[in-house]
Amino acid sequence: MESVIEGKSETVRIALTVLLAEGHLLIEDVPGVGKTMLAKALGRSVDCQVNRVQFTPDLLPSDITGVSVYHQELHEFQFQPGPVFAHIVLGDEINRASPKTQSALLECMEEGQVSVDGVTRSLERPFMVVATQNPGDMEGTYPLPEAQRDRFMARIAVGYPSAQAELDMIDSHSSQSPLESIRPAASTHDVQAMIAEVRSIHVSPAVKRYVVDLVAATRTSSALRLGASPRATLHLVRAARAYAALDNRGHVLPDDVQALAVPVLAHRLLPSPEAQQQQRLPEQVVSDLVSRLPVPDRR
Incomplete structure (x- = not known):
């Protein structure tokens, strides 16, 4: 992760801390400092399923949790899982969606399950939501409800890089994205074993x-x-x-x-x-x- 997010060792460490503590991470900062890059680097460092949700004002709760669709040939409703059914869920710019859509994450973040149409479905472990957001005073943002902020274990800010780190970034990002060179350092079973050790x-x-x-x-x-x-x-x-x-x-x-x-x-x-x-x-x-x-x- 530090090969992508240069000069931010403590930020990377807190992200790993939240993963091993079975929590969820909120990354808040101004645009362009690497919030999404940090979340992607975490997802690529673990050999697991990673889904991304781009939060927009017209996003619906069912776009996150999934929806039951009627199957014409089978004459029955079939559940189509939403992007929340993954090990790591990246919620990009979470405070650009309406409070109703933001609240769709409450159950899965606290209880590790999703209830749709009266049926409760468990989420696989490990499960972590990594959400990014711009500061609340920026145009087109909705403040997160207190109940949802409380479900995030930690909030961090990436911050601007040092001059040397920014110089190194020019070289490392000039030919291709450094994310392309990341290989998984652990599997989901490794992460589960580490979580058990942390307990x-x-x-x-x-x-x-x-x-x-x-x-x-x-x-x-x-x-x-x-x-x-x-x-x-x-x-x-x-x-x-x-x-x-x-x-x-x-x-x-x-x-x-x-x-x-x-x-x-x-x-x-x-x-x-x-x-x-x-x-x-x-x-x-x-x-x-x-x-x-x-x-x-x-x-």
Whole structure:
């Protein structure tokens, strides 16, 4: 992945963290910085089925989940699966679709299943939604509902590359797309084995308490009118396990929680009117809470 997304090691690492923690990833940034490229690189690095959905204002929920079509010869309805039936689903520019269409992903993201015409169908594992979106103040965008933002384990921004990385990009992208050179580094069975290993990473009672205290602090902060949910607590612990595993550690440190606090918590929070007047972003509030909260013993 880093051969495609140059100079963004931490961004790639968080994407892998979300995959191994069985979460979903939201990539938000301005156009042209490599949001879709990052999602495609992740899909090509795993030997699995990858489907892409281009979200547009006229997209319908059935265009995502699938629809039952009447078969003339068999005289019965047959279900035609939608693009959500894949291991990795790339939702490109998700906030350009209407809230009704965005909500079509709620069930599959939380429960790993799709219900159409009264029939529930399970999705294959691993299953991950990687959604890209432009900032909410851009033309033609609809803000994601709070319920859907809460289902994304983490939100990241790719950001502009460094000058050297941009120079290297000119050379690497001049002849062909670097995606063409990516070969799968793992199969779906490999990913499932890694996910099972991540689940066994030890989290001490002190670190668990630290996570709970951090999430609780978002609910009592005067700078926020909506704090993080209990789902955010679970997501932060699961992500910290995967983050520790990528460091080849069998236990979670408070440093893992601190590194993931902003990507995992900030997109779920709503600033208070006072914070909006002061132009304080939820990311800044989370960083302040992390700096003030006592850190448990690392032993």
